[in-house]
Amino acid sequence: MSTNGHDDTRLNGHGLTLAYDQRVISRDLGVSIPDNSFTVIVGPNACGKSTLLRALSRTLKPADGEVHLDGKAIGSYPAKEVARRLGLLPQSSVAPDGIGVADLVSRGRYPHQGFLRQWSAEDEAVVTDAMEATGVTDLADRSVDELSGGQRQRVWLAMVLAQQTPLLLLDEPTTYLDIAHQMDVLDLCADLHHNRGHTLVAVLHDLNHAARYATHLVVMKDGAIVAQGAPEDVVTAGLVEEVFGLPVRVVPDPETKTPMIVPVDRRPQRA
């Protein structure tokens, strides 16, 4: 992975110092997102993974360094131009009271609309398609307030999908969902990556999910990137112990043959 300025991936950042007010989270961070990858950022709580994602999506302006999108500094694009290339699903989204599902999904068309073109036939086709792809078509006329957590997350995904961006950035898309809905959302992400050719960057909590779904894994600790690469190369017992402080065994996932971690049993020997 190149760490100098010559980086021909669509999305990358170098020499990034990331901070909230005076609180510095990361210093001199370099990362590039391989094109057409499903990149997953993992790490313990408060390691700066969401902060990195926010910087990549220009919601957080780096205190130092620059994020590049398609060869140019991301800050040099007009806001709508970025939004046509890069979609973001943040952790904190607010659905206004009483908004309908189709209405919310259609908000994703904003970067493609203008004052005189507020709802073209193309907008409508794309929204319909996005709802189809995320399986929320039947919910179209419902109010977002009435939906379950899993349904709601799919609606938000549909909204980002309607943005029709080659790059999708997802901040913890599976949080607060039960295991079935988590798998649902991840399968959907894998489908978007595999069948629709999106480049995905997601922050995930669960290392096993990350190892199973990612094509490229970025492991962070204390604001720095500790390791990155294919999950098979990155996920080792040594690394997990180093990063999470948890002794584990790494075994092949019986389903997918990707690495799977199993915590070492630390209880005293039972009879």
Added chain:
Amino acid sequence: MSDTLSKRPGPARSHAPHGTVPVRPLRGRLSFLARPRTLAVVLVLVLVSAFTLALSVSVGDYEVPLSAVPAAIFGYGEHLDVFFVQDTRLPRALTALGVGAALGVAGAVFQSLSRNALGSPDIIGFTSGAATGAVAAILAFGAGRLGVSLGAIAGGLITAAVVYLLAMKNGVQGYRLVLVGIGISAMLSSVRDYLMTRAELTDALGAQIWMIGSLNGRGWAEVAAVWIAFVLLGGVLFAYARRLRFMELGDDTARGLGVNTRSTQIVAFAAASALTGAAIAVAGPIGFVALAAPQLARRLTRSGGTTLVGAAAMGATLLVVADLVALRALAPTQLPVGVVTAVIGGTYLIWLLYTEWRGGRA
């Protein structure tokens, strides 16, 4: 899941958001979503306010028959009819319409920016600051009409700016804006109460009436002032209407969609503040229109978000109706219209909360 995914959308049924109709004139070169329900609501509100306007021009100690009103508005008909309509009643009613529309739009913008029904100028300290500025101008400096208006605008703008700055910390968050506003309002209200106790009774009474908000004796100068402000500043806000709807999704989401959140916040906040200031300068801090009108409009239109047009129509209707009530309820005594908006608006809000919370929704 993977089953539904593998199916590529064939001739699936097309989805415009619920309750909207796509309209694409000029072979799709123009396109937008019409909301029939919103249109209908606005139409009804316009009719109601037009009828109320005609009624308030017609009734009074000197009755102008409704049938004679249209002619009298344009200067035809009996001399006295024309005098009452053109010189006193019409400007007053038009001021009510303009002030109501201005307050409705400004309130909707504030609520949108703070993502909070309580984010209206009444709560975030603007109204309170304007009232304090006016009372100080009257009681401390003995100011006349113009001075009072200037005092009110200055008080309102300064207070709004202070509240906004104090609420800022990693960006402005709605709840913080509201809470800081409540704090500042309470402090200002006690400053006002203090000024009131130190003044002569007649001065204090004058300040009190001004503070409640009144349309008594408003003429064509006020009509011009409020409508010019509404067209200019309201125009800016209507141009920002779409962006404001996206601001309601949260800052990060809005930015992710390509909305320039910082500039939207600043421009919209400044324009809405100036519009509120203009309305207050003309009529005093009339309470509750800015809070209630957008809420009523969004519930009636069921649009799942703020509608500026709806809020403007609702504000105008509310105020013109309230003013008619203020004029006639205890005739010949004229109540300040602020008394009526507070009682009507407050009662309606209580009823609204009562029915809404019955279902256990937060």
Added chain:
Amino acid sequence: MALRAPSPPGPTRARRVARPTGLLLALAVLGGCVLLSISVGSKAIAPVEVWNALVHYDGGYDHDVVRSLRVPRTILGVFVGAALGLAGALMQGLTRNPLAEPGILGVNSGAAAAVVVSSVVLGVSGTALVWPAFIGAALAAVAVYALGSRGRAAATPVRLALAGTALAAVLQGLVHGVVVLNDFAFDRIRFWQVGSLVGRDIEIFWQVAPFLVAGIVLTLCMGPSLNAVALGDDLAASLGARIPVVRALAAVGIILLCGAATAAAGPIWFVGLVIPHIARIITGPDQRWLLPYSAVLGAILLTASDVVGRLVVPGAELEVGIITAIVGAPVFIALVRSRKMAQL
């Protein structure tokens, strides 16, 4: 309340020692404030004379000032301050809502409306006005609380504030409507509207004293129940707390405290809001300590503000309600700024 609920876990060792010591210290400070309040004023009276006035009353002018002016306002300050501090702590504990406060619950506008209506319509005057104030304050508090906690969801800050704002608007409208038609009522209400410890007849205090004392005692006994409620209704019920009983008793406490305090001193903002927050910094979340601290700190704030009001403008006095508002608002804003969303 015979209810026993576990106290919140893990008060540190330091805090276990600090809390009783701190309370004693606070009481000492209150004592100092009381002494200052009796001896300081626009009329300079030597400390010896003040003492004589208290123990060897000779009926002279100075003694009269001390006995009939300073002592009553000091007593009033201590009790009203304690009541407001407690009322705030009780409301915040009960609703798990850091913004709950007598003022936000519409207590002040309820009392004002009742005072205006009864004096104009029913011709009530003088000390008898204390009863409409009491009833108006109590009814407003109950109405806002009932509206705010309607349905299954809890009374969140926004809901209570909305309900309070709506009711206050209606009542204020009523007051304004009456006062613009009636100069006499306006003259009365403009003085009533500024919370103050002077110009209120000591008779008023004696009338409301039983209610104040009952409210203070009742509330101080509710610490353990409120600790249980702090964990959420469901968990509290599973710990054996009888939620409806607790809520009913708390409502009685709030009515007694707010009604009596507002009747005695007029609307005083921010004491009920700010004091429990300050107390919480010292005591942590344990209501058994929070309540007494709130009472003592509230009394300190009100008597101290009253003394400051006598000194700040030479030759004149600032009403205590104005001082607390000007002191309280910045504290409140600082609190709002320092808190995270989750804690609201």
